[in-house]
Amino acid sequence: MSDKPAIRIDRVSKTFRLGDGNELSALVDIDLTIAPGEFVALLGPSGCGKSTILRLVAALEGATAGRVTIEGKAPADLCQSHRLGVAFQDHALLPWLDIEANVALPFHLAGRSVDKAQVKDLISLVGLAGFEKARPKQLSGGMRQRASIARALVLEPEVLLLDEPFGALDAVTRRQMNVELQRIWSRHSITTLLVTHSVDEALFLADRVVVMSGRPGRIILDLPAPFARPRAPSVMRDPAFHDMVDRLTEALEPEGAHA
Amino acid sequence: MTSARSQSFVLGLIGVSLFLIAWEVIGTYRLAGLTWPPLSTVLAFLTTPAKLPLFGRAAAASFTSVAIGYLCGACGGLILALASHLIAPVRPGLDRLVAVIHAIPSIALAPLLIVLASADATPPIISGLGVGYIFYVAATSGLATASATHRDLFAVLGASRFSVTLRLDLPSALPAIASAMKLSVPIAFIGAIIGEWFGASRGLGLLIVSAMQNFQIPLLWSAVLITAVASLAMFALFSLTERLVQERMR
Numbered sequence: 395m396s397d398k399p400a401i402r403i404d405r406v407s408k409t410f411r412l413g414d415g416n417e418l419s420a421l422v423d424i425d426l427t428i429a430p431g432e433f434v435a436l437l438g439p440s441g442c443g444k445s446t447i448l449r450l451v452a453a454l455e456g457a458t459a460g461r462v463t464i465e466g467k468a469p470a471d472l473c474q475s476h477r478l479g480v481a482f483q484d485h486a487l488l489p490w491l492d493i494e495a496n497v498a499l500p501f502h503l504a505g506r507s508v509d510k511a512q513v514k515d516l517i518s519l520v521g522l523a524g525f526e527k528a529r530p531k532q533l534s535g536g537m538r539q540r541a542s543i544a545r546a547l548v549l550e551p552e553v554l555l556l557d558e559p560f561g562a563l564d565a566v567t568r569r570q571m572n573v574e575l576q577r578i579w580s581r582h583s584i585t586t587l588l589v590t591h592s593v594d595e596a597l598f599l600a601d602r603v604v605v606m607s608g609r610p611g612r613i614i615l616d617l618p619a620p621f622a623r624p625r626a627p628s629v630m631r632d633p634a635f636h637d638m639v640d641r642l643t644e645a646l647e648p649e650g651a652h653a
Numbered sequence: 654m655t656s657a658r659s660q661s662f663v664l665g666l667i668g669v670s671l672f673l674i675a676w677e678v679i680g681t682y683r684l685a686g687l688t689w690p691p692l693s694t695v696l697a698f699l700t701t702p703a704k705l706p707l708f709g710r711a712a713a714a715s716f717t718s719v720a721i722g723y724l725c726g727a728c729g730g731l732i733l734a735l736a737s738h739l740i741a742p743v744r745p746g747l748d749r750l751v752a753v754i755h756a757i758p759s760i761a762l763a764p765l766l767i768v769l770a771s772a773d774a775t776p777p778i779i780s781g782l783g784v785g786y787i788f789y790v791a792a793t794s795g796l797a798t799a800s801a802t803h804r805d806l807f808a809v810l811g812a813s814r815f816s817v818t819l820r821l822d823l824p825s826a827l828p829a830i831a832s833a834m835k836l837s838v839p840i841a842f843i844g845a846i847i848g849e850w851f852g853a854s855r856g857l858g859l860l861i862v863s864a865m866q867n868f869q870i871p872l873l874w875s876a877v878l879i880t881a882v883a884s885l886a887m888f889a890l891f892s893l894t895e896r897l898v899q900e901r902m903r
Contacts, residue, residue: 490901500810
């Protein structure tokens with residue numbers, strides 16, 4: 395079973411119909427396979443459709459052509475069986491619930507009784523022990539993102555989707571969160587799709603970095619990130635890491651940018 | 654309490670005092686004619702032991718109408734708002750129906766209701782219609798305030814329609830509903846008083862109309878004062894509730 399892909403994006407295109415009757419081609423012929431337990435980062439300039447891919451995998455959008463499957467089934471099936479975890483750039487914590495209740499929310503939505511030990515474990519795993527009763531607005535941006543990652547992991551999902559989860563954080567906090575996420579992910583090894591526009595982040599976290607070009611979005615590069623896990627922050631100072639950052643940064647530059 | 658808040662409290666207190674003093678002065682020197690009694694005269698009349706049963710009966714009748722109208726209107730408005738939220742096809746129709754009912758002036762509706770229902774049922778019905786409208790409008794817009802990201806989150810987590818309503822839409826709507834609770838208070842009183850004008854057997858509205866027709870100036874002002882103080886007190890109480898809810902939910 396392990397050679398069966400966890401996520402299969404099979405020649406998917408996505409066209410949005412705009413209000414003025416025109417059509418916008420967001421994705422063209424995207425073909426991507428993610429193996430079970432693999433961490434793939436989708437890297438691209440803003441507006442290249444990388445978030446659209448994530449939304450297709452999350453069953454929040456439907457493909458115009460082609461097919462997205464998770465373990466051979468439609469993504470919506472995975473949502474219905476509560477086996478998908480997600481964290482967005484906007485932490486999306488509920489402001490009226492404390493951190494503990496926010497992290498426990500997926501249990502309620504899945505109609506399961508709350509596993510208090512699991513909630514407690516995850517809160518301490520993301521470094522929020524002692525803040526269980528705090529409200530989201532009392533926490534810093536980084537702490538809110540930690541809580542939203544704990545919430546994404548609490549049901550031990552098959553697939554974890556991360557849509558620029560640290561995009562709104564400052565550079566220092568962001569790097570620190572990357573180190574934390576790497577540590578957490580090493581504990582769980584869930585099939586993960588990360589959408590980001592940060593080259594360092596993609597390379598540090600993922601097993602494979604997929605680079606997309608803008609409008610319409612297509613895949614232009616697919617590189618493994620061959621760094622041993624668990625990865626220490628010192629990996630980012632490795633010359634091999636720097637070489638790959640350069641390659642990926644170059645690939646990200648829009649065609650004709652220098653013309 | 655912040656200094657800004659205590660400052661506005663003191664300023665408010667000064668404003669109310671100035672208003673009450675102006676009332677007294679205008680009445681004492683008859684600056685606005687004979688129909689403007691000084692506050693002290695009204696208060697003396699109001700506290701005459703012989704008059705207490707009269708005011709008590711009238712206030713009890715009116716406040717009962719206000720309470721029934723308020724509760725039924727609030728429940729009705731909320732239930733209709735939930736129906737329009739959950740059953741998309743009925744939404745445009747319900748919106749229009751509620752708007753049409755609201756567009757009929759209650760003055761025109763009251764005589765009709767007296768013929769259709771009874772004189773004593775009219776005050777709570779008019780009151781309830783006004784309150785129901787406020788709750789419906791506030792709750793329908795409140796139920797739609799949850800952010801797109803929150804909706805996406807609930808969808809990805811496989812939340813049922815019921816869970817989304819209970820755990821996302823309703824909590825998001827609470828601040829708007831708390832505002833409706835406050836704004837409905839004067840509407841509930843107006844509805845009850847107007848309803849009583851058209852022939853209720855007792856109530857502050859009836860007292861106001863008969864005192865006016867019989868030129869019983871202190872009685873008229875007393876009835877108005879009771880209504881105003883009750884409405885303001887309830888309004889103040891629900892303002893406080895609104896603030897607490899908004900602090901809690903945001």
